[in-house]
Amino acid sequence: MNGSKRRPNPQPLNLVLLGAPGAGKGTQGERLVRSHGLVRISTGDLLRDAVRRGTELGREAQGYMEGGELVPDSVILGLVRDLMRTGDAPGYVFDGFPRTIPQAQALEGLLEELGRSLDAVLLVEVPDDVLVKRLSGRRACAKCGAVHNVHFDPPSREGRCDACGGDLVERPDDDPETVRRRLEVYREQTRPLIEYYQDAGVPFHVVDGDRPVEQVHADLEKALAA
Numbered sequence: 001m002n003g004s005k006r007r008p009n010p011q012p013l014n015l016v017l018l019g020a021p022g023a024g025k026g027t028q029g030e031r032l033v034r035s036h037g038l039v040r041i042s043t044g045d046l047l048r049d050a051v052r053r054g055t056e057l058g059r060e061a062q063g064y065m066e067g068g069e070l071v072p073d074s075v076i077l078g079l080v081r082d083l084m085r086t087g088d089a090p091g092y093v094f095d096g097f098p099r100t101i102p103q104a105q106a107l108e109g110l111l112e113e114l115g116r117s118l119d120a121v122l123l124v125e126v127p128d129d130v131l132v133k134r135l136s137g138r139r140a141c142a143k144c145g146a147v148h149n150v151h152f153d154p155p156s157r158e159g160r161c162d163a164c165g166g167d168l169v170e171r172p173d174d175d176p177e178t179v180r181r182r183l184e185v186y187r188e189q190t191r192p193l194i195e196y197y198q199d200a201g202v203p204f205h206v207v208d209g210d211r212p213v214e215q216v217h218a219d220l221e222k223a224l225a226a
């Protein structure tokens with residue numbers, strides 16, 4: 001057995017990671033995948049991949065994404081439904097999904113069809129000024145996908161990935177105007193999910209995301225163990 005691998009948690013877990021763009025949902029989602037053996041469904045990553053490959057889904061989504069708007073619920077739900085069809089994942093961590101109340105209602109139905117339910121919603125909170133700085137400084141490697149930040153984690157060679165030497169590029173929706181719009185859309189369309197889930201009685205935990213990655217991860221684990 002590979003000693004460096006953690007044993008997956010035998011308890012199936014289905015989690016939603018909520019938070020604004022730049023809150024660190026992707027990073028924390030990856031950590032939860034490693035610590036609990038879950039499958040991460042990041043609708044943003046799936047859409048970016050579809051745009052890169054020029055598929056029909058990508059062509060449909062691109063304009064919305066570049067404007068900082070949400071892709072229509074019907075498109076997103078088709079995508080998620082396809083991924084969950086087999087139902088053979090030990091558990092899911094949903095990252096960037098749901099983003100609207102209709103998406104949350106649909107997720108409930110999809111989980112129910114698999115005989116599952118949502119175990120917890122984890123809200124990662126980060127102040128707006130920090131979000132703007134994180135998003136405007138974010139650069140991803142075009143080759144290996146590693147993410148750097150020119151403000152907080154500058155690469156040792158400008159424009160080059162520390163991990164593989166690939167080109168570091170800015171996400172097209174990380175420009176200041178689109179970032180402003182994405183934060184507005186989050187406030188208007190996604191934050192209402194906080195009340196929605198609290199009213200629904202789903203275990204709901206808030207963690208302070210304005211801290212080092214490891215501390216945020218430790219708090220998420222503590223919340224899940226509670």
Ligand code: AMP
Binds near residue numbers: 043044076097173182
């Ligand atoms: P993200 O990487 O999660 O910030 O997503 C990037 C962009 O993809 C968003 O600004 C939206 O345009 C689109 N997107 C991702 N997930 C969703 C979703 N669940 N509903 C609607 N649009 C989404």
